[in-house]
Amino acid sequence: MQYFNTPEMPGSSRAYEFCKRLIKMGHEVEMITSYREPCKNNDWFKTNYNGIRVNWLPLRYSNDMNYLKRLKVFFTFVWKSFLKARRVEGDIIFASSTPLTIAIPAVFVSREKKLPMVFEVRDLWPDVPIAMKILKNPIIIYLAKLLEIWTYKNADSIVALSPEMKKGIVKKKIDPKKVAVIPNSSNLDRFKFDEKLSIDFRYNRPWLKNKPLLVYAGAFGRVNDLYYAVILAKALKNLNSDIRILLIGEGSEKKKLIEDAKKNGVYEINLFFEKQLPKKDMAACFSAATITANFVIDIKENWSNSANKFFDGLAAEKPIFLNHGGWMEDLVETYKCGLSMHGKKIELVAKELDLAISDKAWLKSSGIAAKKLARKFFDLEIHAQQLEKVLLFTKDNKSELTYKVTSDFYK
Numbered sequence: 001m002q003y004f005n006t007p008e009m010p011g012s013s014r015a016y017e018f019c020k021r022l023i024k025m026g027h028e029v030e031m032i033t034s035y036r037e038p039c040k041n042n043d044w045f046k047t048n049y050n051g052i053r054v055n056w057l058p059l060r061y062s063n064d065m066n067y068l069k070r071l072k073v074f075f076t077f078v079w080k081s082f083l084k085a086r087r088v089e090g091d092i093i094f095a096s097s098t099p100l101t102i103a104i105p106a107v108f109v110s111r112e113k114k115l116p117m118v119f120e121v122r123d124l125w126p127d128v129p130i131a132m133k134i135l136k137n138p139i140i141i142y143l144a145k146l147l148e149i150w151t152y153k154n155a156d157s158i159v160a161l162s163p164e165m166k167k168g169i170v171k172k173k174i175d176p177k178k179v180a181v182i183p184n185s186s187n188l189d190r191f192k193f194d195e196k197l198s199i200d201f202r203y204n205r206p207w208l209k210n211k212p213l214l215v216y217a218g219a220f221g222r223v224n225d226l227y228y229a230v231i232l233a234k235a236l237k238n239l240n241s242d243i244r245i246l247l248i249g250e251g252s253e254k255k256k257l258i259e260d261a262k263k264n265g266v267y268e269i270n271l272f273f274e275k276q277l278p279k280k281d282m283a284a285c286f287s288a289a290t291i292t293a294n295f296v297i298d299i300k301e302n303w304s305n306s307a308n309k310f311f312d313g314l315a316a317e318k319p320i321f322l323n324h325g326g327w328m329e330d331l332v333e334t335y336k337c338g339l340s341m342h343g344k345k346i347e348l349v350a351k352e353l354d355l356a357i358s359d360k361a362w363l364k365s366s367g368i369a370a371k372k373l374a375r376k377f378f379d380l381e382i383h384a385q386q387l388e389k390v391l392l393f394t395k396d397n398k399s400e401l402t403y404k405v406t407s408d409f410y411k
Helices: 014-024 067-085 100-113 127-131 138-154 163-170 195-203 227-238 254-263 279-288 300-304 308-315 327-335 346-357 360-377 380-395 399-405
Strands: 030-035 045-049 052-058 093-096 117-121 157-160 179-181 213-217 244-248 271-274 291-294 320-322 338-340
Touching: 014 052, 014 380, 030 067, 052 067, 067 100, 093 100, 100 117, 100 138, 117 138, 117 380, 127 138, 127 300, 157 163, 157 380, 157 399, 163 179, 163 300, 179 399, 195 279, 213 279, 213 308, 227 244, 227 254, 227 271, 227 346, 254 271, 279 308, 291 308, 291 346, 300 327, 308 320, 308 360, 320 327, 327 338, 327 360, 338 346, 346 360, 380 399
Parallel strands: 030 052, 093 117, 117 157, 157 179, 213 244, 213 291, 244 271, 291 320, 320 338
Antiparallel strands: 045 052
């Protein structure tokens, strides 16, 4: 996979958590990935992190890069990871997007070594960038769709991160029996509420003190629609609400968002920005939060997302705030574990949020419901066991059983 993160790094640690558990189950894991921070090395270097043998390729990457620079990074990794993977021994190949180009070296090495391949779909690409008009060139769109279908057909088994992603894959005439749904997970141990961490987090932010806090922790990209947080902060300010909104992360839209916040008179008044944090430090933030948010732009193709922040919030026993529809909205409404604001005018959203967040009984019951949902359906330990089953089915040429790994809950 191109983007592998340890707990000391910001971003998703799904791959690390699964690898760690697979090793405990008795398997060996060799990771091929990129190292995105400034580095003295110019070529591959290897580390052993908690038993995971990690091959790092120094390859600078950031969400601030333009489209052409990103493509250059993607295809540099395609070629160099292909050469590296050819020299690594194993029984099965597991490739995880994004980007979708990660499938190219995986498929060719799978063919060359005659090894089965499992492909993990973290985003429905290129459906989302096409819907958002990020991909406009008809030739590039054609090639992107061709790559997507080629990847699915060449994968022995597929892991989709949401039931709606599976629907999107199956629509491409892919056998549903070889597709399992294993969403992002709730790490119940890491995000268990910690009062001391909460107190320290608030103490170190004089603007926060004991005020209610809505937290968003993730990417600052176009797909995340964080301008929604700006206009929500303005509407809350007009209500004289005590709610503070904290946006944690990095991305191409961050500079513009700060400018918009200043123009709307909410910057460092009731809307605050901080740099991204390593995964291991996020527990303090979620412990201090009153409610946690997942924002995406209002395009239906985005509703299939399986954002880590959603599952981290559940694990932390916090109500969830959503501004979008889809399967997450269904969960929030069915299990009464938060607020679904999709399609509502921002003034009404602000009023409902302000009312809910000042209701201690609602906060407690929603938080308990969130934790119960996390424990029942999204426990990381259960998901790791499901992934092991997918890998073993695939290794034993039983990919037609892959779909059975999916919990009945998602079917």
